[in-house]
Amino acid sequence: MSFEWREIEEKWRRRWEEARIFEADPDPKRKKCFVTFPYPYMNGPLHLGHGFTACRVDVYARYKRMRGFNTLFPWAWHWTGEPIVGAALRVKRGDKDMIRMLREIDGVPEEELSKFTDPVYMAEYYTAEGRETVKRIGFSVDWRREFHTTSLEPTYSRFIEWQYETLRKKGYVVKGTHPVVWCPHCKSPTGDHDRLEGEGVSAEEYTLLKFQFEDTYLPAATFRPETIYGVTNMFLNPDATYVEALVDGEKWIISKEAAYKLSEQLRKVEILREFKGTELIGKYFIDPVSKRRLPILPGWFVDPNSATGVVYSVPAHAPADWIAIRDLMEKPELLKKFGIDPRVVKEIKPISLIKVEGFGEYPAIEIVEKMKIKDQFDPKVDEATSIVYKKEFHTGVLKPITGKYAGRTVREVKAELIEDFKRDGIADSMYDLPEKVVCRCMTRCIVKVLSDQWFLKYSDPEWKELAHEAIDRAKIFPESARAYFHEKIDWLRDWACARRTGLGTPLPWSPDWIVETLSDSTIYMAFYTIVKHIRQYNIRAEQLTNEVFDYIFFGLGDPERLAEKTRIDIDVLRGMREEFLYWYPVDLRVSAKELVPNHLSFFIFQHTALFPPELWPRAIGVNGMLSIEGKKMSKSKGNFLKLSDAVERFGADVTRLTLLLGAEDMNDPDWRDENAKSIDLRLRALYRFVSEIIGLEGESEVRNIDRWLISVLQGRIRTVTDAIENLKTRTAAEVALFEIWNDIRWYLRRAENPNPKILLEVVDVWIRLLAPFIPYICEELWHMIGRDGFVSTADWPLPDESKVDVKAEEAEDMIRELINDTANIIEVTKITPKRICYYVSSDWKWKAYLEMLQASTSGKVDMGSVMKSLMRDPELRRLAKKVSAYVGKSLQEVNTLPDDKRRRRLEAGEMDELKILNEARSFIEREFKAEVLIFSEDDPERYDPKNRAGAAKPYRPAIYIE
């Protein structure tokens, strides 16, 4: 039998659409469930990563729907931002890489390509393709609520305007300044993707220590201001160009480059004169802390491009400084050129200020010697610096010379010390790049401080507190992600929420700015609840005044007056308010872990800013990042798989299940075509298997094995249900498909004549358990077993305690163990068995065993006390010797039995092993192709030539094979 997935999938997709089963409207009589997937950005097609996360949402939605929840799963498209515009621009310019990527990876047809010069067309194209893909893969979406972002969707734009005006009113949006990596040529921030060199490098704040020099300052840049206590001299590059400049009114000596940089950092810089470093070499400056007079020495290693180009020297703790001084000591002729008396350098004594384990007085000197560093141009200098720095920062304790900071670690005092120094006027700061960054246009980048930026005040401690609380109130899947959220909430600084370019919604109070993409996507789930009405009643953006949104989302104002003013029907207005209140809060939002520090945290922050706690998100799922064939997905590396291609090649159910079986929690799933192929075969086999077993004929009598199957099924139902509740979608899918399948296979192997009623019951449950994962084939199977309606809306099975039969399960375990043991013996002895004899335990062993088990529930059992209590039983007393031998052999087993197993065995009580084995006899005979005889160990008539019977233990019959 062979069939096409596509046929089945199209059939059921059509029927679902016709029956509108995924359209959800408020129904006060039913509990609701509102799940969301972060709308995907439409600068390209949906890929398998989207598919993975959305599958998890869909499984949850489908499960909740089957549990009777009125379930809403809406979908929308994110158009906000720069990349779509950038991509269109690249097409317009005829960028070959871009066009090749569109053609080969995105699969854009030739006749469409020319239209991609228009960013809006591009977004529309991918949206249309995405919509079809989402439908084909079978996500249970209510399409009446679909929308996209930006001013091209005026009602959404109005929503964002309202959101930002409200945030601003509440003080969460403020104006400020911000340092960015900046290309002076392009006159714009240089993001990672716009760089030729310096990926990942960002602005760092250097502390400037202002050493006095005549009537000016030499602001030396450092990350280690605490080392000022060990300063011995200054280094300037004699060949570099320095300037004397007024910086905010103070006279500074800095490199020429530094002057330019400072002028871009909101400093007022006025250059007074230019000169070479040489000019100052040999002169003296004053250390503002100790007031000592120290020399300025030549240092060719000093880079005028790095910060101020002024470096102070701490030879005890900075390897580079020590080497530079040593170089000068060894080459007095260099000093002579600058007219410096070599004694000046000879007399420099390193000053130790940090005590650090593993080093003596002068860590820098020690490491330079240890690493055998030649001179200041040796590349090993950086490594040495980093080693000393790390060690001193983490474990270094400041010495008495540091005054009030003495006795504490560097790590502890750093921030405080900088603050103190700044207050005392001896320190300042500037931004710079720790490594060279070069723009695509070949220009070297600097740090610019942008002013007039609009920020979301995520740094606000009170707001952070609310966000923490929201996380504490929510369910977080997996639980381990909770700490991650808390960490990231603390770490977040103010977020520049507006940009100059790209698609989006203009800031209402400053329309030359556009609300930035991560900032217009934080509470839009609320928009899903009303966009239905907006469409249905053709409500225009102008009608959606701030008062209207205040009413819908906050319940403020008088709806009658509003209706009059906006000419929105009063019932529609009320309907929107009710619909919002019905669906909110969001019951589950799922995304990949990369979005925790930004989108998901923003989502939390803004909900706490705008809504009361009862409307904060109830649960957040976080999952891993999908890779393809073991490699990170990347368009530029050609390692990219469109979701639509996977569905096209493998079908919706196969794609879904392959993704879902890939991983759960924060583990990263890996898509492999091989896996998809084997899932394809599996699902075809499933179809066949179900159609075969529902046609089986057999006994209607209910035997132990029948009770076993029904009983273990209850456990499977519980496992799958609990797993989905906790978004453990992989576990759920694995148990639902493979474990239940194996249960049925064991049943078929065991039962000579399977009971059709039992099988139908099991299959009925099985299909329902599988439906959230592979809905299409399940609809087909549901139909095949004669059920009406959709499995998608059938009742979710729940475990029936009355069908749990611990005794039947324990009996079956015992038989499996016995078969394993038997097989083991046969393998070892290499005999071909003709006859297998089993001897089951006598009643007194059971009595003793159960009593031991009971005793072990309240702690470890020891020989003495257990024997004492057993001997109170007259029957056991008569067999004292045998009992004590048996107890001795069983004690350890009883004591190490896991609690769960102990409970189950106590609940099962004494097993009628004779009956159980007799019922399984023909099965065992079939398995071993031998005659099977079963006796009680104390049966005087038993056949027992090797006297094995005595070895029988409860759950472990003795075996004799010949």
Place this chain on the structure above:
RNA sequence: GCGGGGGUGUCCGAGUGGUCAAAGGAGGCAGGCUUAGGACCUGCUGGCGUAGGCCUGCGCGGGUUCGAACCCCGCCCCCCGCACCA
């Protein structure tokens, strides 16, 4: 560097103190079906062992415990994020 996650058998991957030689899947092997099969079905799948046992084993090295894949300490390695960007 900081923060988060992780290293398990041939591979993927579950497992967080005894049920663990370790679920499930893939691959491999054997048998069945078949004209044949890379299709399907069934079973087996660390090593050793002439009686249900023993040995080795869960990144590396120590430790705690009657008992450790699981707890503690130290080390090595991999993945993700680190801000104006989706």
